[in-house]
Amino acid sequence: MRRDYRRWYSPRLHRDMELLIFGHAGAKVLMFPTREGRFWEYEQLKVVATLADKVRAGHLQLYCIEGLAGETFYDRRLHPADRIRRHAAFEEYILNEVLPLMASTNSHDCTMVMGCSLGAFQAASLVLRHPHLFRKLVAFSGRYDLTMKVECFDDLFDGYYGDDIYFHTPTHFLPGLNCAWHLDKLRQLEIVLAVGSADPFLDNNRHLSRLLDEKSVRHQLHLWDGRAHRGGAWRAMSALYI
Numbered sequence: 226m227r228r229d230y231r232r233w234y235s236p237r238l239h240r241d242m243e244l245l246i247f248g249h250a251g252a253k254v255l256m257f258p259t260r261e262g263r264f265w266e267y268e269q270l271k272v273v274a275t276l277a278d279k280v281r282a283g284h285l286q287l288y289c290i291e292g293l294a295g296e297t298f299y300d301r302r303l304h305p306a307d308r309i310r311r312h313a314a315f316e317e318y319i320l321n322e323v324l325p326l327m328a329s330t331n332s333h334d335c336t337m338v339m340g341c342s343l344g345a346f347q348a349a350s351l352v353l354r355h356p357h358l359f360r361k362l363v364a365f366s367g368r369y370d371l372t373m374k375v376e377c378f379d380d381l382f383d384g385y386y387g388d389d390i391y392f393h394t395p396t397h398f399l400p401g402l403n404c405a406w407h408l409d410k411l412r413q414l415e416i417v418l419a420v421g422s423a424d425p426f427l428d429n430n431r432h433l434s435r436l437l438d439e440k441s442v443r444h445q446l447h448l449w450d451g452r453a454h455r456g457g458a459w460r461a462m463s464a465l466y467i
Contacts, residue, residue, distance in 0.1 A: 226281050231326070237318045238293075244323070247273055248286035252335035252360075253327050254467060255319075257344030258292045260299060265289065270456040272463050285467070286331050290323060294343055298371060298381040305385035313389060316351060324358065337361035337415075339467060341459050346371060346395075349433075353395050356410035363417045365462050366454045368426040369395045369433045376425040396429065399436045408440060416444035417466045421453030 229246040244264050258266040267273050267289050279285045297312040327336065336359050340348035345367025352362040371381040371394065382390060391397045402408065416437065420430040427448075434446040447466075449458060 226277055233322075235318050235322055237314050237321065242291055242318065242322075244291065245289045246286065246330065247289070248280040248283070250283035250331065250333065251279070251285045252333055252337060253331050254285055254287045255323065255327070255336065255338045255348075256287055256289045257338070257340030257347040258289070259341050260292070260294045260343040262292060262344070264291045270459065272456075272460055275460045275464050276467060279467075286333070288323065288327055290319070292344055292347060298343070305382035306387060306389070308382065309387070309389040309393065312393065316354075316393075319351060320355070320358075335360045337363060337467070339363035339365070339463075340367070341365045342367065342454065345369075349395050350393050352414065352416075353399070353411065354393070356407065356414055359414065361415040361417070363419075363463075363466050365419045365459050366421065366424055366426065367418070368429055370397065370429055373429060375429070378425065396433055396436060399433075399440060402440065408442075411440065411442045414442070416442065417447070418444065419447040419449060419453075419462045419466060421451050421458065422448045423452045424454050 226247060227249045231246065232241055232243045235242045245268065256267055258264065273287060276285055276287065280287060293315050297308055297315060300308060303311065338348045338352050338359055345364035346369055348362060349364050349367060349369055352359045368378065372386065372390065374380050418430055418434065420427055430446060434444065437444045
């Protein structure tokens with residue numbers, strides 16, 4: 226299985242960024258790591274190994290990126306407004322640097338996005354905001370409202386709220402979304418959500434599912450036994466849904 230390491234200076238983030246590419250052809254999969262994960266996390270968690278047969282066969286090509294959680298949502302040194310601005314810059318890096326790299330590397334017409342935990346939020350926010358760029362969203366164990374407090378998970382903006390948070394939060398902007406073009410593109414997506422039946426984010430996943438239903442956006446919500454918020458569950462989910 227081909228494994229390529231890439232690194233370059235991002236003018237949008239003002240720092241070097243790294244990623245790993247697995248495979249040589251097939252549908253492109255942009256993979257967001259968890260909160261503390263790095264670009265090599267899915268290799269370490271053996272998610273890449275789980276998908277290895279599809280990768281070797283040329284059905285999938287995996288792009289494992291940095292998530293920058295420590296410089297965005299979890300950088301408590303920053304004012305919350307600066308946290309979401311840094312996340313917006315990260316999104317610009319994805320749109321204007323990573324996606325062009327993917328297009329130049331592989332001409333396949335299918336690009337899907339996946340993520341686990343915080344990576345699921347990042348994946349969902351990206352795809353639901355820019356549905357015309359993607360064909361599929363796969364999100365595991367996600368919290369799709371980072372202002373929501375549940376168990377030990379705090380409001381990541383410390384009570385601050387503004388337009389940037391609204392427009393990057395799927396469960397906030399979807400109810401007010403009435404653009405016919407945007408809704409049409411959303412309805413063309415394949416969306417798969419998976420979460421444990423004991424996961425603290427279960428209710429938030431159900432809420433997102435209801436909002437998608439209200440907008441007539443087809444999707445699947447799969448409930449797994451227990452908390453299912455760990456590598457073993459994500460490997461099993463990946464084998465089924467990617």
